[in-house]
Amino acid sequence: MREHVVSPRVYFAVFAALVVLTVVTWSVAKLDLGKMNAIVALTIAVIKATLVVLYFMHVRWSSRLTWVFVGAGFFWLAIMVTLTLSDYATRGWVTIASP
Amino acid sequence: MAETQIATHEALAHHFDDFEQQREAGTLGMWAFLVTEVMFFGGLFLAYIIYRGKYPVEFAVASNSLNVTMGFINTLVLICSSLTMALAVYYSEIGKRKPLVVFLLLTMVLGAAFLVIKGVEYHEKYVEHHIPVRFPTYEFRWEAHANAGAHEASLPPVDTGRVEMFFWLYFAMTGVHALHMVIGLGILTTLVIMARRGRFTPEYHSPVELSGLYWHFVDIVWIFLFPLLYLIGAHLH
Numbered sequence: 001m002r003e004h005v006v007s008p009r010v011y012f013a014v015f016a017a018l019v020v021l022t023v024v025t026w027s028v029a030k031l032d033l034g035k036m037n038a039i040v041a042l043t044i045a046v047i048k049a050t051l052v053v054l055y056f057m058h059v060r061w062s063s064r065l066t067w068v069f070v071g072a073g074f075f076w077l078a079i080m081v082t083l084t085l086s087d088y089a090t091r092g093w094v095t096i097a098s099p
Numbered sequence: 100m101a102e103t104q105i106a107t108h109e110a111l112a113h114h115f116d117d118f119e120q121q122r123e124a125g126t127l128g129m130w131a132f133l134v135t136e137v138m139f140f141g142g143l144f145l146a147y148i149i150y151r152g153k154y155p156v157e158f159a160v161a162s163n164s165l166n167v168t169m170g171f172i173n174t175l176v177l178i179c180s181s182l183t184m185a186l187a188v189y190y191s192e193i194g195k196r197k198p199l200v201v202f203l204l205l206t207m208v209l210g211a212a213f214l215v216i217k218g219v220e221y222h223e224k225y226v227e228h229h230i231p232v233r234f235p236t237y238e239f240r241w242e243a244h245a246n247a248g249a250h251e252a253s254l255p256p257v258d259t260g261r262v263e264m265f266f267w268l269y270f271a272m273t274g275v276h277a278l279h280m281v282i283g284l285g286i287l288t289t290l291v292i293m294a295r296r297g298r299f300t301p302e303y304h305s306p307v308e309l310s311g312l313y314w315h316f317v318d319i320v321w322i323f324l325f326p327l328l329y330l331i332g333a334h335l336h
């Protein structure tokens with residue numbers, strides 16, 4: 001596989017999308033949407049991060065092995081967060097008898 | 100004949116068959132490092148999630164006292180610097196030395212601008228006594244926060260210790276991020292010197308490409324920090 005030279009036009013398009021999403025995330029944060037605020041903010045952040053990883057960081061054109069490395073990183077992060085929160089979220093569900 | 104020519108190219112390390120293999124190994128190695136960085140920042144984000152879950156009111160009120168305009172400008176500055184870095188990588192790929200140096204320098208200017216704005220923000224926090232430390236001469240205080248007054252009455256009552264936890268996470272996360280920016284500026288300085296000496300060619304420009312990955316990664320961290328730290332109290336007014 002030869003190196004894929006990404007055209008500056010792609011970079012400018014991604015840049016424009018990132019700027020628009022930044023403005024959107026700030027505008028939406030001013031509204032009181034309750035729990036939806038956090039969900040909207042994180043969804044926009046994930047979209048922005050994905051754009052940066054795929055286009056600025058060239059992962060879209062990288063080898064399968066690179067995809068595995070990138071995926072493994074975020075998968076392990078998900079394990080860390082999920083297992084820790086499953087502990088914090090369930091404390092006090094069961095009462096343990098004292099000896 | 101072409102193969103022997105490639106095999107003896109000065110930029111090709113002897114343990115690689117060709118440039119493609121060399122580039123691939125470099126990219127994988129850099130991503131292995133970035134995965135450790137994901138875990139490193141991941142620990143801080145996890146602490147943030149747990150404490151925000153425990154103290155949602157205090158986190159929103161404390162976030163409300165941050166300077167959102169400066170955070171927003173800094174987000175734009177970093178996105179611009181990612182664009183200039185991506186363009187620097189592009190010019191290294193097609194082997195144009197002058198625009199490569201120009202875009203590397205532009206990236207450095209934007210990176211430095213980010214740190215200056217961050218410094219102004221830190222100074223604001225210092226003046227407001229929002230740095231979470233307890234010294235005889237300086238200690239964390241919440242009562243005297245700048246946004247109080249005009250809409251103080253509309254903000255819910257909070258526990259000072261819990262607010263201090265928000266600021267502890269704010270300084271830990273933005274501080275470690277700023278440290279990465281400083282390291283990035285050091286890397287960029289090296290790249291500018293190497294580029295001026297004509298060390299990069301279309302066949303060999305891995306240092307530019309891999310430093311670009313690092314720079315974009317630091318940008319991604321900020322993409323998450325901005326909404327999580329600055330915007331969770333934006334609806335309180």
